[in-house]
Amino acid sequence: MHTVLAGRGLVKKYGSTTALAGVDIEVGERDSLAVMGPSGSGKSTLLHVLAGIVRPDDGQVLLRGERVDRLGENRLSALRRKRFGFVFQFGQLLPELPAEENIALPLMLEGVPRREAVAHARRWFAPLGLEGLELRRPGQLSGGQAQRVAIARALVVEPDVVFADEPTGALDQTTSTEVIRLLTSVTRDQGAALVMVTHDADVAAHCGRVVQVRDGRISGHHQYTVA
Ligand code: ADP
Numbered sequence: 001m002h003t004v005l006a007g008r009g010l011v012k013k014y015g016s017t018t019a020l021a022g023v024d025i026e027v028g029e030r031d032s033l034a035v036m037g038p039s040g041s042g043k044s045t046l047l048h049v050l051a052g053i054v055r056p057d058d059g060q061v062l063l064r065g066e067r068v069d070r071l072g073e074n075r076l077s078a079l080r081r082k083r084f085g086f087v088f089q090f091g092q093l094l095p096e097l098p099a100e101e102n103i104a105l106p107l108m109l110e111g112v113p114r115r116e117a118v119a120h121a122r123r124w125f126a127p128l129g130l131e132g133l134e135l136r137r138p139g140q141l142s143g144g145q146a147q148r149v150a151i152a153r154a155l156v157v158e159p160d161v162v163f164a165d166e167p168t169g170a171l172d173q174t175t176s177t178e179v180i181r182l183l184t185s186v187t188r189d190q191g192a193a194l195v196m197v198t199h200d201a202d203v204a205a206h207c208g209r210v211v212q213v214r215d216g217r218i219s220g221h222h223q224y225t226v227a
Contacts, residue, residue: 002029004193005050005161009059012045012216019045020056021216027161032184032194034204037213043197044165046213050195051084051163052076063160081109085154085162085192087183089169092150093138100125100134103152110157124152127186144175151183155190162187164196168203180206 006026012019019042027033035043048054050061052068061069068079085106086092093102103121108114125131128148138146147167154162167183168176184206187194196207204210212220 003027003062004029004031004064005195006062007046007050007056007059008062010046010049010056010061011058012042012049012054012056018216020049020059022059023213023216023218025050025211025218027193027195029191029193030188031209032187032196032207034207034210035195035197035213036199036201036204036210037219039199041213042216043213045216047163047165047195047197051086051161052080081106082157083160085157085159087147087150087154087162087164087167089166090143090146093146093153095138098135098137099130099141099149102138102149103156106153106157121152121156124156127189128152128182142175143171144179147171147179148182151179151186155186155192158190159192161193161195164194164198166198167196168198168200173202176200176203 003026008024010020010023023046035046037043045054049056052061056069060067063083068076071079100118100121103124104117107117107120122134125134128151130145130148133141133145141149164183168179171179180203184194194207198204210222211218
């Protein structure tokens with residue numbers, strides 16, 4: 001496996017609470033990793049530390065072998081914008097912008113002119129089954145369509161890693177399956193790695209690997225053979 005992102009000996013404490021107690025984890029190109037575990041076990045903290053949102057108290061985060069956990073705030077936020085994509089449960093789209101501009105936004109934030117960014121964003125509508133919805137605002141999309149727009153937005157910068165936190169948490173079972181299939185397949189086609197927190201075993205089963213987190217430690221691994 002060609003490692004894209006690795007965490008080594010990650011420790012994070014909040015006062016007397018140890019959220020991460022020494023976690024070693026890695027993901028490779030086209031690899032998808034589901035992080036499961038009970039509430040309060042440290043899943044979100046792990047995702048946030050790997051994504052450079054929360055700094056670990058100890059241990060290292062390496063992106064393609066380069067240490068990123070000690071970067072200054074400006075370099076870290078530039079790295080998050082350019083090399084990482086994020087998909088959350090809901091509420092991540094800007095309600096006043098049409099779908100195509102929501103997808104184009106990360107490019108515009110990087111200084112790509114609006115027309116060019118929107119042209120680039122439009123390429124994502126077909127692979128995600130969103131043709132014809134380019135000018136709809138988030139309020140005019142179904143929950144599943146909105147999540148597919150969010151997936152396109154996460155991928156438009158061609159990130160190394162996509163982080164997803166309960167990406168199907170607000171969807172019904174059928175829609176959830178559709179969205180998770182698209183999320184895993186387009187991320188893999190793009191050559192990116194996927195790290196996803198989910199409490200849903202059916203959703204996790206679409207990932208190549210599953211790790212269980214318990215009391216801030218990895219307590220179990222399961223490897224699926226992805227067809
Ligand atoms: P999970 O995502 O598995 O529910 P979290 O990573 O959110 O778990 O939390 C792990 C532990 O760290 C919990 O005990 C939680 O209360 C604590 N924790 C998480 N974030 C904070 C924070 N910002 N301040 C204080 N405690 C926190």
